Amino acid sequence: MTIGELEALLDMPRASIRFYEQEGFIHPKREANNYRDYSEEDADTLRKVKLLRQLGLSLEDIRQAQRGERPLAALLAEQEAALARQRADLDWAGQICHAMREDGVDFATLDAPRYLNRLNRPADQPGFFDLRSDAAPTVSHPWRRFFARSLDLGLCSLLWMAVCLFLFRWHPDNTWPIRLLNSYVAYGILLVLEPVLLCTWGYTPGKWIFGLAVRNPLGQKLTWGKAVDRTWGVFARGEGYGIPFYRLWRKYKCYRQCKDGEPEAWEEDTSYTIRDTRVRRCWGFVAARAALIGLSAFLALQSMLPIHRGPLTPEQYAANVNDMCRILDIQSYERMDAEGNWVDAPNSHVINLFGGSTPSHQLTVDEDGHVTGVCIEVEQLGGELVSGSTTQRSLAALAFAAAQRSYNGISWWSSGVLQAIESRRFDDYTLQAGDVTITQTVDVQGYDGLDGGNPLVLLPSEDGEAPYYHLVFTLEQTT
Structure with a gap:
């Protein structure tokens, strides 16, 4: 079955399904078109994982039970005891809340030490568990991601422009076929440069400006093969192979998916993180884009100088x-x-x-x-x-x-x-x-x-x- 069918069958977020696959709980087969084919055994395993996670067992505990390293009964006994402690803590916290309400406290006159002494327990005890936290890190900031990629593509266009102007001495016409040709050449440059940057730096210039980084599930930089697969995935699924109109449709679909907090198709085996969302990063992008435009204008003017300079024969x-x-x-x-x-x-x-x-x-x-x-x-x-x-x-x-x-x-x-x-x-x-x-x-x-x-x-x-x-x-x- 497809991931969409599995998602509907189990009522489990797609991101969680992919996350559990990355964690090694299931191993779907690959079809000829490279799509995953999930079996009934995979579905049954995910049901078990879903149940045990709802009970609060950690992924490592579930993994040990699946491998037979520890009996499930022993793990359940430990979890039962932990839940009892949590229940007692919650009951005690409920009693304190009731007492504070009976005392008629307000924020201005609240005697915090009095009630803290009565609690006498850590304030960061675990609460209820949400399955949505079981997902590889992704970045739900579609516009920041879009502008980061547009800057990277702009840099590749600038490289191609320099080659045209100074190596070929060709000033491309501003016609639709020429613009399409130039865009595909820029894509080609990006398909080569981006994997190199991802497996060496972990980010591209555009991603660096917005504080974005791409890693594998272990937090390490991508291998060359994974970086190439990811970049080609972006070109195919995110850019629609650069085909006019279809490209806009793919961008809209990816925008909606990112807005909903779901990882994109090319992020199945990677994690995407953002350091912060400070406004100064947006200003950094504006400055970089302005510099790109200025450099393009300078190259265009510089290319109008003669090929031979200085004293001439x-x-x-x-x-x-x-x-x-x-x-x-x-x-x-x-x-x-x-x-x-x-x-x-x-x-x-x-x-x-x-x-x-x-x-x-x-x-x-x-x-x-x-x-x-x-x-x-x-x-x-x-x-x-x-x-x-x-x-x-x-x-x-x-x-x-x-x-x-x-x-x-x-x-x-x-x-x-x-x-x-x-x-x-x-x-x-x-x-x-x-x-x-x-x-x-x-x-x-x-x-x-x-x-x-x-x-x-x-x-x-x-x-x-x-x-x-x-x-x-x-x-x-x-x-």
């Missing part, structure tokens, strides 16, 4: 440009060579319908073979429209100016260099980006649109003046 400069093109998903049909020229990318079959070519990056190299300057020059004669695209200028700034070791992701973003380049497409200006001076000069004749501020394109004017456009954008190492 022409090859490294070109590699920086090509890397930024891939990250930003631009110029996919061209690649920059070590001369600063754009060439067709391998297997590229794009046809330029608008004519013209992408401007080269003219590199200045010192005697040590390092790039000390970059120049982009665009000149147009005739009546074509002029694009205000700042793509090439931004690429040069990212590949050269942002490569200075004095910059990190935050300081480069806050420098406002890229924003200034974008907002001043047709202006003359000079910017200082660390030790790099950025200069732009623009000569425009015969075009309309400059009165509008920062236009995206310039159109030839109709006043008859010959259109002419000349832009020189330079970056120079000043020290």
